[in-house]
Amino acid sequence: MAQEKQVPLMISVPVEIRTKLRTMAAQQNLENPDKVTSAAVIAREIILNNLNKK
Known part of the structure; x- marks a missing residue:
């Protein structure tokens, strides 16, 4: 997908959902400390992946 605005x-x-998103982000940060991930980034990825499937 091309870089869009x-x-x-x-x-x-x-x-509870916010906590899950934060936990997922923390796990990714531990696995790859060179790339900082936030709960918002995780939420965006989930939303875009689900919308692009349809």
Whole structure:
């Protein structure tokens, strides 16, 4: 996929989902400390992957 312009999108999720996203980001940061990953990056990847499947 070509690099497209990114636009901000604010979403609200339950605390449990935020915690899961933070945990996933922390795991990726431990596995690859040279590339910092955040909960927002994980959420964006999940959203884009699911939308691109349809």
